[in-house]
Amino acid sequence: MKRYGIANVVTALLLFFAGYAALFIAPDEATMHAIQRIFYFHASSGWAAMEASLIVFVANVAYLAKRNPQWDWLAVSAAEVSLAFWSVMLVTGPIWAHPVWGVWWTWDWRLTLTLILWILYVAYLILRTLVTDPERRAVFSAIFGIFVFLGVPLDYLSIRIWRTQHPQPVVFGGPNSGLDPTMLKVFFYCSGVMTLLMILLVRQRYKLERLRYQTEELRLAVEEHADARAAAPGLRAGKP
Amino acid sequence: MNAARAASIVLGREIRAEMRTRELLQTTIVFAVIVVLLFNFAFEPSAGEARRFGPGLIWIALLFSASLMLNPSFAREQSNDTIYALRMAPASSFAILLGKTLANLLFLCITELILLPVFSVLYNVPLLPVIGRLALVLFLGTFGIVVVGTVFSALAAQARLRELLLPLLLLPVLIPLLFASVEATAGLLGDSPTLDRTWMAVLIAFDVVFFTASWLLCDYLLEE
Numbered sequence: 001m002k003r004y005g006i007a008n009v010v011t012a013l014l015l016f017f018a019g020y021a022a023l024f025i026a027p028d029e030a031t032m033h034a035i036q037r038i039f040y041f042h043a044s045s046g047w048a049a050m051e052a053s054l055i056v057f058v059a060n061v062a063y064l065a066k067r068n069p070q071w072d073w074l075a076v077s078a079a080e081v082s083l084a085f086w087s088v089m090l091v092t093g094p095i096w097a098h099p100v101w102g103v104w105w106t107w108d109w110r111l112t113l114t115l116i117l118w119i120l121y122v123a124y125l126i127l128r129t130l131v132t133d134p135e136r137r138a139v140f141s142a143i144f145g146i147f148v149f150l151g152v153p154l155d156y157l158s159i160r161i162w163r164t165q166h167p168q169p170v171v172f173g174g175p176n177s178g179l180d181p182t183m184l185k186v187f188f189y190c191s192g193v194m195t196l197l198m199i200l201l202v203r204q205r206y207k208l209e210r211l212r213y214q215t216e217e218l219r220l221a222v223e224e225h226a227d228a229r230a231a232a233p234g235l236r237a238g239k240p
Numbered sequence: 241m242n243a244a245r246a247a248s249i250v251l252g253r254e255i256r257a258e259m260r261t262r263e264l265l266q267t268t269i270v271f272a273v274i275v276v277l278l279f280n281f282a283f284e285p286s287a288g289e290a291r292r293f294g295p296g297l298i299w300i301a302l303l304f305s306a307s308l309m310l311n312p313s314f315a316r317e318q319s320n321d322t323i324y325a326l327r328m329a330p331a332s333s334f335a336i337l338l339g340k341t342l343a344n345l346l347f348l349c350i351t352e353l354i355l356l357p358v359f360s361v362l363y364n365v366p367l368l369p370v371i372g373r374l375a376l377v378l379f380l381g382t383f384g385i386v387v388v389g390t391v392f393s394a395l396a397a398q399a400r401l402r403e404l405l406l407p408l409l410l411l412p413v414l415i416p417l418l419f420a421s422v423e424a425t426a427g428l429l430g431d432s433p434t435l436d437r438t439w440m441a442v443l444i445a446f447d448v449v450f451f452t453a454s455w456l457l458c459d460y461l462l463e464e
Contacts, residue, residue, distance in 0.1 A: 064457070064460055116412060116415055119412045120412050120413070123408050123409050123412055126405070126408060127395070127399065127405065127408075127409060130399040130400045130401055130402075130405055131398065131399045131400075132400070136398060139460050139463070140395045140398070140399070142460070143391070143395065143457050143460060143461060144392070144395060144409060146453065146457065147388065147391070147392075147413055147450070147453060148413065150449055150450070150453055151413050151415075151416060151449075151450075154416035154442065154445060154446055154449065155415060155416050157416070157442060157445075158415075158416040158419035158420055158442050159419070161419075161423075161438055161439070161442070162419050162423065
């Protein structure tokens with residue numbers, strides 16, 4: 001357990017330094033200036049969200065193949081963390097877009113796809129809250145999660161085609177058009193730290209899910225015990 | 241028993257059950273027509289606007305109707321406990337799912353047969369000149385809706401708040417299908433009607449991907 005404490009502290013320090021690097025080390029952007037610095041957290045959260053979503057899919061498939069509840073714990077943990085990172089993207093995006101594009105929101109393909117993914121993971125988590133039986137919940141959410149994941153390329157494809165057919169306001173070339181080497185280094189560093197943070201959060205949530213599962217098992221065992229005793233009052237069901 | 245025969249038996253059973261009361265069809269059709277009416281009251285579109293927004297209206301009405309209509313598909317089995325009989329039947333889970341999917345496809349197509357003339361008359365949008373190509377778009381779109389919808393109907397049937405849950409699961413997953421069907425329909429209702437190959441390809445891809453997925457996952461769906 002101690003090494004996880006160390007990992008938490010190290011990640012916190014790295015995260016702190018990521019903030020420092022984004023604010024003071026990365027050079028000033030020529031047209032957008034200070035507001036561009038949110039990009040280091042915005043885009044790296046996007047990476048972490050995508051990685052977490054990929055973990056959800058892998059865990060969903062692995063659960064159906066292996067039927068080990070641990071895969072289900074991993075799936076729900078990664079789904080919640082990915083939702084958190086998608087939310088960070090959806091919040092930091094408009095903060096950046098409003099001064100730069102002049103609007104909070106535009107139906108650009110990245111924004112649209114992020115919003116769709118956000119809604120899909122919300123639906124995934126709601127589905128989980130509405131199915132009581134743990135095994136059924138795991139199977140159903142795995143099936144839904146796989147459907148969601150299979151739909152993503154189609155979402156991407158259709159939004160791209162839709163966007164090329166419908167003209168939109170001209171925006172900046174985006175951060176990919178000739179990025180300064182220092183900016184790139186800071187960006188990669190921030191993405192790395194976000195990934196680390198994502199892993200730690202998933203691990204923490206996984207532990208919580210395991211405890212929840214064990215509590216549920218114990219509760220069911222106690223109820224069964226009580227039922228057995230109520231059904232046969234003369235007998236002692238199991239050990240006292 | 242081979243899958244096609246088992247699926248056709250399930251299909252026949254669904255049709256027989258529906259023909260006894262016709263409650264599912266009549267409710268769905270009236271609901272779809274109400275959506276089309278409400279759109280007029282909310283937006284009061286001119287003839288040009290009706291052409292512009294018509295494809296979106298048709299597909300929104302269909303998606304909403306489907307997300308309500310598909311609910312009883314498995315919820316009925318659940319409340320009558322007939323799901324156990326289905327599971328015990330000497331048919332693969334794919335055959336059962338396929339039979340139900342085809343039944344839902346039929347019911348939604350019947351809804352469209354009523355919905356489209358109503359839309360065409362109320363909004364003055366002539367559909368007859370493009371009816372053949374429109375039927376193709378409608379069929380591919382409807383097939384995609386019922387393939388995903390029947391699977392999700394089985395998921396929602398065993399959850400709490402299933403009537404609310406099904407649209408919540410189904411509608412966001414159908415977004416690419418909505419894009420493709422609306423745009424393909426819009427291409428047919430324009431001044432020079434053309435069948436957009438790209439969007440047809442997206443529709444076909446959607447159908448193939450999710451039909452394959454439901455074929456691969458149906459055993460997990462219907463297990464005890």
